[in-house]
Every structure is written in C-alpha cells, then in structure tokens.
Amino acid sequence: MTLAAGVLVLALAGVVLVLVLIVDRGRARARVDRLREVADRLRPAAIDLVDDPEVAEAPVLTGTEARVFAELLAHYSRLLRGEAEDRIGAYFEASGAVDHMRRQLRSRRVRRRVQAAFELGDMASQRSVPDLLHAMADRSLDVRAAAARSLGRLGATAAVEPLIDAAIGQRVPRSVAGAALLEIGAPAVPDLLKLLDHPDPRFRSYALDLVGLVGSATDADALPARLRDPSSEVRATAAAAIGRLGAATGRDALIVLLEDRVPFVRAAAATALGQIGGRSATTALLEVARHDVFDPASEAARALARIDPELVFTVAEEPDAGPHLREAADRLDL
Amino acid sequence: MSAEDSAPKQVILIADDDEDILQLVAFRLERSGYTVIKARDGEEAIEAARKQVPDLAVLDVRMPKFDGFEVTRALRADEATKRVPVILLTAKVQDGDVQRGFDAGADDYVRKPFSPQELRSRVQAILGRR
Secondary structure (H helix, E strand, C coil): CCCHHHHHHHHHHHHHHHHHHHHHHHHHHHHHHHHHHHHHHHHHHHHHHHCCCCCCCCCCCCHHHHHHHHHHHHHHHEEECCCCHHHHHHHHHCHHHHHHHHHCCCCCEEEEEEEHHHHHCCCCCCCHHHHHHCCCCCHHHHHHHHHHHHHHHHHHHHHHHHHHHHHHHHCCHHHHHHHHHHHHHHHHHHHHHHHHCCCCHHHHHHHHHHHHHHHHHHHHCCCHHHCCCHHHHHHHHHHHHHHCCCCHHHHHCCCCCCCCCCCHHHHHHHHHHHHHHHHHHHHHHHHHHCCHHHHHHHHHHHHHHHHHHHHHHHHHHHCCCHHHHHHHHHHHHH | CCHHHHHHCEEEEEECCHHHHHHHCCCCCCEEHEEEEEEHHHHHHHHHHHHHCCCCEEEECCCCCCCHHHHHHHHCCCCCCCCCCEEEEEEEECHHHHHHHHHHCCCCEECEEEEEHHHHHHHHHHHHCC
C-alpha cells in the first residue's frame, strides 16, 4: 500500500511538472510573439526617425514599447552609419538614456556597469566617450571589455592608444581590443602612426600591424623606417604591413631586409616583396630561394612565383634550383 | 500627372534575412520612387527574380539557404536575369567577400555598417548607367 501510494505521488508530481513546463513554455512563446508584434508595429516609426530628415521627434512611448523601440534603434546603430547614426545618437541623448547609462557606469554593481558599458556602444552618442575611456580602468574585466567594444563601435579615435595599452597589458582580451581598433578603422591611422616611435616595441609592432590592416598605400611612407627597428618583431611586422598595403615605396628597403640576421624577418620581407610585385626584387629573391634556410627560402620562392611565373619554371629546371623553387613551380602547374 | 509619374517604376529586388535592414532599405528605395520586391533568404530571392525580372538586386552576402554569392551566380546563369545588376551588402571586416562578390559577377558592393543615402546613390548610379 505504501509503495503504491509512493508511486502514485511520484507519477502525479511528474504530471504536474510536465504541465508547469508546458505552461511556462507557452508563456515564453507568447511573450516572444508579443515583443515581435510590438517590434513590427514600431519599426516604421524607427525607420522614419533613422532615415527621414523631416522627422524631428520620436513617438512618446513607455514601458515595453519604449524598450523595444530602443532595441530597434540600437540594432540600427550597429548596421548603419552617417546621418542615420547621428540621428540615433540624438534620439538617445534627448531621451536621457545616454546620461542614465553614464551614471550606471559608476554603479557599485558590476552587472549594471557591464550593461551600461555595452549599451552605450549602441547609442551612437560621442558624449559617452570620456566615461567609456574611464571605464577602461574598471576593476572588472567584463566592464573593461564592454567599454573597449563600445569605444570601437563609437569610432573613438581617442581610444586608440588606451586600447593598445589595454591589449598589451592584458587588461582587455586582445581579440576584443583588436576588433575595436578595426572597427575604428582608417580614422585610427594618424594615432597609430604616432605610436610607431613608442619606446615599447610591443606598441610599435601592434600599431604597425593595424596600419597594415586599416591603412592605405598613402599611409605607408612612415613604415620603411621601421624596417631598421632594433626589434626583429617590429621589423617583420613592418614588412608585413608594407606588403599588405602594396606600398611600392618600400620595395628597396625590403630587398635590403632579405639580408637581415633573423630568418623570420627575411621570410616576412620575401612575402611582402611578392605582394608588392616588381621585377627589381627577383635577383635577391632567387638568391634567398636557392640558399637560405627553410622559411625565408620557401617564402622567397612563392614570392617569385607571384612576380614572375615564367622565371620560376625556368630556374626550377636548373641543377642548383633547390626544393623550394621546384615546389613553387609544381604549385604553379596546379 | 507628370510624365515621370506615369512612367513604369523600376523594380529592385532586396534580399536580407535581417528584417530591420530589409524594411529600412525597402522604405528608403520606395520613397525614392522604386518598386521593391523583398526576399528573406537566397532561395526566395532567386524565385522572386525568376517570377519578375528586377532592374537591380541588392543582396546580403550572409543569408540562409543560398548566400549572396550563390544568388548572384544563379542570376548570371539564367538567360532572363543574367544582365540584372547586383549590389552586395558585405560585412565590414571581410575583405575576401568583396573579391568573391566580383568573381561571382556582382557589379558593386556596400559594406555594413552602411549609410542608407550611400546605398541609394549606388543604386541610382547603376540604374542611371543602363
């Protein structure tokens, strides 16, 4: 009897639990549907605000509608730039949301500071940049990372050096700081070029890497000087940046760098010469491809294949061609 | 009614799985006087283009079912749609997308985040050249 009652109680408890889960799931689904319906209803107003210069005022909303409207605009701020972004920033400033989040950045609760640091990045307001820079020194890694991400979203050039400093000091994950600096993009270049003379070689290397990613060939004039940097890491990164930018002005200095004492620097120089092109480098590259150690020789052979494929086919037949030129010729055949 | 009003509107196909972007771009182009066909994935985009050949297509690169490159190639492979100009919406940091887009046959690209005004200018420039 006791056993049967126990089984019955357990079965009933199971049924109740399943019913609770079904009701809970139904509620969650209904809530998602309700939010989607609100978003669909408010989207035209959000588009008007974002894209119509004649719309000066946003609709007056409260509660759920206000939150959904803010989420729509935050989403648009991640996808749009130009005047649309300016209008989103003006909306969040006028609504008081920017100042509210700036105050939240000073909250004693970490969760609030993280949320504020993150959300400010989607409010497109430059007013929050000084507060976010200050938040880069927060004791919480999550707050610092959210602030770094938001400074990138806001395209804050004032954050270039603090972001590099935080990445090198491991106060912010390098991937987060790097993504933020890439987000700032070309406007970061003038500040990055100033860092090429930084006393710490890690700063010089990081800045060179980014110039190579977000700069253009016209930004490359300052880079060849770094091919003579005392740090081998900096020399190699400078070579890579010049190659990525395709800056022909660096070709002669890169040919000299093929004689660097450090193999990975010579390899970087060979790769860059292949990216830049130009037959004036072929004699020096041939020498490296035939006689250097593995990495520089392999990169030199690949560079030659990009610059002058016919030459590679010819020299690969010669008795002293070596394995790298023969491999490069084989790859050309493919 | 002016001659411009009575002229048939040019048709633009927009394909993006992000509803917010889809509606915003459609709104911007409709207000500029175009007729817009919306598609929410690559398969819908190809079907829509076969049903009514658009004067231009704006395609997001990252879409379910078929991505923007595949849709571009499908348009180029079909006799009816092979001359439809294509503008691709690509992510900011994916340089490879631009090259892949041109290889697939796209005519232009706009990087996200983008300016709606800039997209409209690109559309007008391409349609104006036809």
